[in-house]
Amino acid sequence: MNTVKLGLLYSRVRAEEKTLIQAAKRHGAVTLVPLCTNDLVLDFGSLPDVDVVLDREISQSRALHVLNMMEQSGVRAVNRYDAARIGGDKVLTSLQLHKAGVPTPRIKVAFSRESALLAAEELGYPVVLKPVDGSWGRLMAKIENRTAPEAILEHKSHLSSYYHSVFYLQEFVDKPDRDIRAFVINGRTVAAAYRSADHWLTNAALGAKTMPCPISDELDRLCVKACQAVGGDAIAVDLMETKDGLTVHEVNCAMEFKASMTAVHVDLPQLLIEHCVRVALESIDNGGIHE
Secondary structure, three states: OOOEEEEEEEOOOOHHHHHHHHHHHHOOOEEEEEEEOOOOOOOOOOOOOOOEEEEOOOOHHHHHHHHHHHHHOOOEEEOOHHHHHHHOOHHHHHHHHHHOOOOOOOEEEEOOHHHHHHHHHHHOOOEEEEOOOOOOOOOOEEEOOOOOHHHHHHHHHOOOOHHHHOEEEEEOOOOOOEEEEEEEEOOEEEEEEEEEOOOOOOOHHHOOEEEEOOOOHHHHHHHHHHHHHHOOOEEEEEEEEEOOEEEEEEEEOOOOOOOOOOOOOOOHHHHHHHHHHHHHHHHHHOOOOOO
16 A cells, blocks of 8 residues: 655644654554644645645644635645644634534624623623633633723733633633533544542643543433534544533644543554544545545
8 A cells, every 4th residue: 555645733742743644654654744833834836745634733823824824735634624623723613513503502602891791690690701712721720700801901901812812701610610521523522531630630740640531322422413413523522520411612623632531442543543544535536636
């Protein structure tokens, strides 16, 4: 079998990228083509010669521009441009989850400090204020009462990114001291891990501990449905346990799995590389991404 030229899109080689590089080297049908955005220069006449692009770029804006240019030239990406665009924007993610009937926390979106205060009142305290395009639990705030949000909203309104003029408020979900990160690859939930912490934030980046989570029928169904809702084929889904069942609160298209690797019993990097090879071969057979 001819080798697949797999473009690895990145700007920093983290633990996840190291394991993916190792998995690609172990695979007998992969030629890895590094695409470091710090050095990458693109134009429509000389795009990288690859069969598929695996998006590992931590910058949303960089990733979207590269993925769009590559896909417009017929190169399939994991995940596709549209999935990365939706998954990287919490408003779009919430909208797609809601439209697909996936249980997800109630949200309000406002565009001024005054309307954000009204939105918080309508949701009912406590509420969670999140950046539209953030990750790793950064710049998130739990607002307990009416007097708390004014200073936070004032500070946020003066931050440089235009995204900070969009106020994304999410209802606070009463849950155990843990959440669930599950991994969906090629239409199947392949692994899941609990993330536990004493803090209300249970992000692994903030020190949460991970442990195995069984994949129930409900968990698999919701994760696959969430993946389909955002148009992804390899994503991480974050869920919370409530008295009414599971609810999906975020997705992660350039899935991060370093902390979960010790808790799951599958080789996520290998599964991801195998999926990229499968996607590349299907795309080649179909003459490109325009199926």
